[in-house]
Amino acid sequence: MIEGIKRVACVGSGLVGQGWAALFAVNGYEVVLQDLTEEILAEAVERTAHHINTLVNAGLAKGPDEAVARLRTTTSLEEALSDANFVIESVFESLEVICPLYEDMDRLTPADVVLASSTSGFMMSDIARDMKLHPERAIVAHPWNPVHLVPLVELSPGGKTTQGTVDFTYRIMEDIGRVPVVLKKEVLGFIANRLSAVLWREALDLVDQGVASVEEVDKAIRAGPGIRWAIMGPHLTYHLGGGKGGIEYIMRHIGVKKAK
Amino acid sequence: MIEGIKRVACVGSGLVGQGWAALFAVNGYEVVLQDLTEEILAEAVERTAHHINTLVNAGLAKGPDEAVARLRTTTSLEEALSDANFVIESVFESLEVICPLYEDMDRLTPADVVLASSTSGFMMSDIARDMKLHPERAIVAHPWNPVHLVPLVELSPGGKTTQGTVDFTYRIMEDIGRVPVVLKKEVLGFIANRLSAVLWREALDLVDQGVASVEEVDKAIRAGPGIRWAIMGPHLTYHLGGGKGGIEYIMRHIGVKKAK
Known part of the structure; x- marks a missing residue:
């Protein structure tokens, strides 16, 4: 755990929020799940507990009961944010929903609390449009489904995001085992x-x-390139494909053909 | 092993031919490696033995010594083909080299011996151009590097290739653990x-x-989509991404955006 960061608010408790909640809980953080109704939250806790068990069964985490005991819920955004040291938002993807939410979160949290968005569809410069106080602590932290299993998190700072916000988010993501x-x-x-x-x-x-x-x-992807891409990306794949000549050989001999 | 198929000729003993030789040898086939010089063949046998050990160490095959003992070499194409029940060719990718080779192999083997090419760059209709006797038994069987580890083999029949040739090649590839x-x-x-x-x-x-x-x-590919592509292809990934609505939901909601 990162020093000084004890409590994480998961704003939005759908598929993605549940994944985040599981990851933070198994890594020792107190988690507050926030959503619109108690029914949604009850289901979210159940699924988060399921993800926690999956992680424990896969040998990726310990103590399922302690992790589940770290989950709390609330329908109040203000309550969720009141003592959170980090906020990860995963709400419905619509600027009409997200922009006012960031305006509210900006008002309801101290300036040093980083606000991270799971969005896959928007850029932080658009999301932070109406943040009047501290847009420099807002950043996209886009995970991949299933969030508790696939380690990639893409950090995309907006126009006003500071390097400090990027560095902090990078650290907390690595702290919960993300890449x-x-x-x-x-x-x-x-x-x-x-x-x-x-x-x-x-x-x-x-x-x-x-x-x-x-x-x-x-089937072709799964049995062939998929296996290689799970181990290395496309650049390294082609670099190795070039033998002793590396990617320069590939570029000289088949790069042009491939570009057609 | 497939009934009646005892001996496989690997024509061309480079990186790809060595992978094929290892796969056929660990699966009980007698393998004849053919190439231009004894030096090339000595190195090929050494590397094939290394691949065989890799497969045994990974728990993917048994009896490394027996498998290595099944390897023979020759610089004579005629000798390599004389008692082969299946031919897998992996020579330098140039039609000037390949077309005359298939003309020769067509002449030097009985009509029922399937001739498979590892080519990644040519289509069988072009390779078989000068085959005068039985072009119907020639097919592309394109593997992925490292050949002994990545299971995908793409079978691409040419214009004259019969369904029987496709079926036989499919069976022998499955028999050596390929997909x-x-x-x-x-x-x-x-x-x-x-x-x-x-x-x-x-x-x-x-x-x-x-x-x-x-x-x-x-890094992004490796830690994210690569992991999913190693388990399932892009269509299934998007189908699951659509939740209960499946790929239809994806197509309706983000298909058009993605197509831009």
């Missing part, structure tokens, strides 16, 4: 969703052109 | 290299646009 990647520039879809989208478009095109079925295309 | 995928139509790069190429292009573009460094893009 944070920092974007140098805001871009729609961040890194991983953009890369996934181009792969999907080509996959759909192969099916469309009658080259192979949906199932066969998926 | 074969059959293309319905010849296309440059087959399935997996086309998908890899689009991912790489987008990865290079992200670096080019200053969004993230080479290392960060690779």
Whole structure:
């Protein structure tokens, strides 16, 4: 645990919020789950407990009962934020919902509390639009589903986000076992969703052109490049593919062909 | 082992041929490695033995000594083919080299011996151009590096390849623990290299646009989508991403945005 950070507020307790809650709870943090109704929260706690058990059963965490005991819930945003040292937001993806929420959270928390958004669809510069006090502590921390199992978290600072906010978020993400990647520039879809989208478009095109079925295309990815991409990214893959000549060989010999 | 198939000729004993040799040898087949010089073959046998040990150490095969004892070598194509029941070719990728080779192999083997090519760059309709006798038994069986570890094999029949050739190659690939995928139509790069190429292009573009460094893009793939792609392909990933609504939900809500 990071010194001085004891309590984390998970604003929004859906699929993503539950994943965050499980990760923070198994790593020793007190977690407050916040959402609109008690019914939603009851289900969220049940699923979070399930994720905690999954992590413990996989040998990735200890003490399921202690972790579950660290979960609290509230329907009040003010109560959720009142003693939180870090806020991770995972609400419905709509600027009409998110912008006023950040304006409220900006008002309801001390200036040094970092506000992180799980958004996959928006950039922090847009989300922080109406933050009047301290937009410099707001940052995107976009996780991948299932949040408690896939380690990638993309950190995308907005136009006003400070380096201190980036550094703190990086540290707390590593502290809960995540693999944070920092974007140098805001871009729609961040890194991983953009890369996934181009792969999907080509996959759909192969099916469309009658080259192979949906199932066969998926099977090809799973049994081939997927295995390599789980170990290394595309650049390193091609660099190794070039043998002794590395990526320079690849670029010289097949780079141009591939670009067509 | 498939009934009646005892001996496999690996024509070309480089990186790819060594992988094939290891796979066939650990699965009980007699293997003849063929190449231009004794020096090349001596190194090939050494590396094949190394791959065999890797497979045994990983618990993927038994009896390293027996498997190594099943390897033979020859610099004579005629000798390599004389008693082979299946031929897997992995020579230098050039039609000037490959086309005459298939013409020779067509002449030197009985009509019922399947000739499979590891090529990643050519289509069987081009490779089989000069086969005068039995082009119907020639097929592409494109593996992924490292051949002895990554299970995908893409089967791409040429214009004259019969269904019997496809079926036999599918069976022998499954018999040596591979995951074969059959293309319905010849296309440059087959399935997996086309998908890899689009991912790489987008990865290079992200670096080019200053969004993230080479290392960060690779890290993002490795820690995020790569893990999912090793378990399932892009279609299933998006189908699950749609929640209860499945891929239809995704298509309706973000499909159009992603297509831009």
